[in-house]
Amino acid sequence: MLTVKKVLNNNVVIAEHPNYDEVVLIGKGIGFGKKNGDEIAGEHAEKFFVLKNDEEQRQYMNLLQYVDESFIGVMNESVEMIENRFSTKLHEHIHVGLTDHLYFAIKRIQKGHGISNPFCKETELAYPQEYAVARELTEWLNEQxxxxxxxxxxxxxxxxxxxxxxxxxxxxxxxxxxxxxQLVELIEDSLKIKVDRQDMDYLRLVRHLHHTIERIQSKTYMEKQDNLQKVLQSEYPVCYSLSWQLMKVMQQQLQTPIPDAEAVYLTLHLQRLAKSNE
Known part of the structure; x- marks a missing residue:
């Protein structure tokens, strides 16, 4: 048995848990007639999650003041759907972040306001599995x-x-x-080209850039390529110079050094891209 700490609405209760301190219990009618200090059976909850961060707890309680219960129910099903697709538990902050984001996004859509996202293609390229699930979730939300x-x-x-x-x-x-x-815009300006976002060389470049950022942040650097570096500098001076410009931008934005070996891989990608746009 758990102890009710706060009833947020008929379907959502904050309770004291012996192992997790405070948990959020979700279940149809689970909070109906309950008062602070009442005992409540955890197994009656359809779902429970832990908001360990005090700020996230505050945000979630604030969110429930303006988001109706039916929408909270839809969002809890959404989170469960995502977890099932990836066969893993999501970090609990998605209950706050995604619910808040979608509530206001859908309000804008219902009022006829458009939604602009200039980074949509780059996002799909970077996170294809997440994008596929997001598309499936969107189709389900459209129906619901x-x-x-x-x-x-x-x-x-x-x-x-x-x-x-x-x-x-x-x-x-x-x-x-x-x-x-930003890096893609710099490439287009420097090489005086307009990149086809469906072009295979562009897809490879964007995936490479994302992997580069991940490697840099995890400090898993590539081996030095000094000999190849000299060859590329001589053979493809424009792309080689541009690779260093890109690395400088990345270094400024990420606030961490970029290994010299990255110039080799970027130059090869840039040369392919430039050649396909001749």
Whole structure:
């Protein structure tokens, strides 16, 4: 038996748990007629999750003041669907972040306001599995809520899913996606080309850039390629110079050194891209 600490609404209760301190219990009618201090059987909850962070607890309680119970129910089913697709538990902050984000996004859609996401393609390339689940979730939400969620919103949902899967801060995940877009713009300006976002060489470049960021942050650097570096500098001076410009931008944004070997791999990708756009 658990002890009710706070009834948030008829279907959501904060309770004291012997192992997890405070937990959020979710179940149809689980909070009806309950008062603080009442005992409650945890098995009656359809789901429970732990918000260990005090700020997330405060945000979730605040969120329940303006989000109706039916929407909370839909969002809890959404989180369960995502967990089933990946066969893993998501970090609990998704209950706050994704619920808050989608509530206001759907309100804007219902009022006829558009949703713009210039980084949608880069997001899909970076996180294809998360994007596929986000698309499936969007189709399900369209039926449940009688709305038509636009393509751009799938990209935002993808970032929330990836953040919850990896327990990385959403702002950091979003920042990396924007960094990739910034690098692509620099490539287009420098090489005087307009990159086809469906081109295979572009897809390879974007995936490489994302892997590079992940390697740099985990400090798993590639081996030095000094001999090849000299050859590429001589053979492809424009792309080689551009690779160093890209690395400088990455270093400034990520606040960490970029290994010299990265110039080799970037130069090869850039040369392929430039050749396919001749």
């Amino acid at each position: 809520l009688d709305v038509l969620i636009p393509e751009g919103e799938i990209g935002f949902i993808t970032l929330h899913i990836h953040s919850a899967l990896t327990n990385r801060d959403l702002a950091e995940v979003n920042k990396h996606t924007q960094l990739i877009s």
